Amino acid sequence: MTVHVPTDSKNRKLETLDLKSALPPLEDKAAGPGDPAVSAAMGDLSRAFEAFKETNDARLAEIEGRASGDVLTEEKLARIDAALDTARTRLDRLTLDGRRPLLGASAPVVRDAAAAEHKAAFDLYVRAGESAGLKRLEEKALSAGSGPDGGYLVPATVEGNVLTRLANLSPIRALATVRVISGGQYKRAVSVRDAVSGWVAEAAPRPQTDAPALSELSFPAMELYAMPAATQTLLDDAIVDIDSWLADEVETAFAEQESTAFVTGNGVSRPRGFLSYDTVANAAWVPGKLGTVATGSAGAFPASNPADVLLDLVYALRAAYRQNASFVMNRRLQSTIRKLKDADGNYLWQPPLAADRSATLLGFPIAEAEAMPDAGTGSLSVAFGDFRRGYLVVDRAGLRVLRDPYSAKPYVLFYTTKRVGGGVQDFDAIKLLSFG
Template structure:
């Protein structure tokens, strides 16, 4: 913005003024008017200069110009601009090969290559590659309860009364039913894992989510194994380790007998049999699907309605990876009413993040804990198939 200088205006007016004019001289009147006008203009110019500080405006312009001309350091590059430069340089390299300008080849160099090649700009996928974790789905068919104490006790009737037919005037016999208790303890399943703080911050929460998922899958697998084969000492009691569950002998060491499976099913009381479910692993299920009755009909029936389970002899079948394979002396099949297997949850899986104890190493420790128990409440509701021994 260009400002009119007061000295210039005064100089221009001074040329028209005459000294020594009288009050009645028209020239004196004109000179006086011009002098008043000059004074008014100068005053307004002074006001404008006060409002517009040219010095400050010039300083701001100088700063902007200096910043634009300043050389950029290593950390001043715009990430988006740099990525765009890499893409353009890579496209030129694909078209021109070794004729690519040297400045663009520098943009392509990500790491040294023994063949003097150049790598494409790296890209990180958000998809994780995970191995399948299989576990026995006993929870889906068992009876599950939550508890708030260190254990839970279930009253049990060991025997019934002893009523007898008696004649007139004869004394009745006394009955002495006995009772007991079954106690189910929740056992602790625990582990911990360390994650570097850099990984936690750089992954944007993905690493922690993956660790939590891995812990949940691991705990689910360990639970399923214990519900099937647990010893009952320091871990839940498994279905296959209960000593009072009766058995039906197959009659062969390697080949399943359709007749023996029918015998096994009908060896249970009708009330338990009609609420029963077959339990076996995938290898045994494949063998069962090939079995036929005396009329050539398959024992296995597919589900004709979506969401309905497959059935064997009209009863649903559940595949459990922890069940044993068909072999001499093994128990590959269990049938029964699984509401008689009780699972108690004292504490759902709890994950505690501890960033303090390993802080000197730059590591966050994640502790996972689960308290759960399981036990067969009524062995009479189950029956297993035993392969013969050679």
């Protein structure tokens, strides 16, 4: 992508920022960290960030000298910022493509005879609608509740492929703890009050102390579905890897739904997102609520020393949680934070050091979740914490597919369902920044 941006407010010359000069066109082949396209994308991102810093420094100098920034410089900064997002998106896509199996590639070797039999039977069911093999397998396993009305369980290799790709696309799933359950609900006990102890003199009385208090948290698995379609001609084509095709079709649909639910879901027919829980000022934090740190300015960062509130948010989290903590925000707020500097003039936001790494803020990785709200009065637009300890995702074992060749001729529909739940499991492990 080539971006033309004005560089001089006096002569209004245009500077050309070429973000594709070193990049070959995208191909369907997988790209790994050592691929030339990935290396070029990393260099492109680095050059874009250097141009961003130079332009933002010029903007800040203009504000200091004239009490207002030049319009052309503001426009140039906005365009470079958009180009920076584009470069990062391209790098993410190349990295993700490197993890995907090629369409039409040879099927992986299945060493387990039962798994191989299941895979072959499922492939025949998807291509031709022949379910006798799957019925025979389910009779052997004494399973119930499946069949033409309920669909059939996909092979474990396909299910694992879909869940792996969801972790790559869904930012909260990638950060959180994931549990696979066999029932419809996951329960765990948590301590809401520690045992009381104290020092005592040799001959002093020893009164009884309070015992620890336990509370039970419940995480039900809700149903998530997708219904991709394919022509019978595609299914008859022996070169097409049906497993990869099905995973490709459902991964994006599932990931988008999950990403939103894990952030803002209300817990009704979907997982409960961490922003749906009650909040309290972090100084008065109590179990069962998430602590917040206020910016002190409605809908924005404070005008003076805006980076200080981010430091306050970081140190609102206990040291044991900070070791594996991450920031979570959307790309628009990340664009605003890119302009912030510390007291020494260093930018708080830094680009990733490698293709498979995240950008960092104050040294902590940033997860980009589009479901996070924009900055507004009282909004909770930035989360920071150890999400592996703080948030739990539960997956009901099994991914079910029902083949429907009748409803949308000439297409064959594949009604695909999985059950997933989620919620906060440690309320002290996540802190929120309140813009108020």
